[in-house]
Amino acid sequence: MSISASVSPAVDKDTALAHARAAIENRTKYIESLFDAAQASADAREKVADATRAAERANAEHAAAYKEAIEAGWTAAELTALPLPAPAPVGKKSPKTSRRTTGRSTPRRRVGAENTAGPDRRPDDASSTTPGTPSEPQPSPADAH
Numbered sequence: 326m327s328i329s330a331s332v333s334p335a336v337d338k339d340t341a342l343a344h345a346r347a348a349i350e351n352r353t354k355y356i357e358s359l360f361d362a363a364q365a366s367a368d369a370r371e372k373v374a375d376a377t378r379a380a381e382r383a384n385a386e387h388a389a390a391y392k393e394a395i396e397a398g399w400t401a402a403e404l405t406a407l408p409l410p411a412p413a414p415v416g417k418k419s420p421k422t423s424r425r426t427t428g429r430s431t432p433r434r435r436v437g438a439e440n441t442a443g444p445d446r447r448p449d450d451a452s453s454t455t456p457g458t459p460s461e462p463q464p465s466p467a468d469a470h
Contacts, residue, residue, distance in 0.1 A: 384412060384413055387412040387413075388412040388413075391404070391409075391411060391412050
């Protein structure tokens with residue numbers, strides 16, 4: 326007896342292809358959405374870069390105009406009283422854009438902990454001093470004034 330692989334007579338080729346095309350179309354909309362979002366993101370980053378360059382140029386022009394006013398005889402106090410703000414330092418980022426790390430790579434040593442054993446000291450170092458060095462701090466010549 327021979328087994329032939331045949332498709333169920335209840336499903337026709339056109340229906341199967343229509344279902345496949347619908348599934349592909351459904352998945353394709355996600356690729357379109359992803360592409361559009363990536364393009365919008367790239368466009369926004371370019372606008373930010375353009376605006377940053379424009380702000381840097383404007384800050385430099387502000388600094389130059391302020392310097393010219395000072396060189397022409399105006400004082401910083403007079404300009405501030407008008408009220409004209411001093412320019413932001415050119416080339417420096419504002420505190421809002423700086424990032425600080427909160428972790429330390431090495432532990433901070435405690436003040437007054439010179440003669441105590443800690444995680445970075447061996448126990449035999451805790452009570453030893455270098456031979457010939459005084460155990461009390463000596464005043465420096467600057468302290469004599």
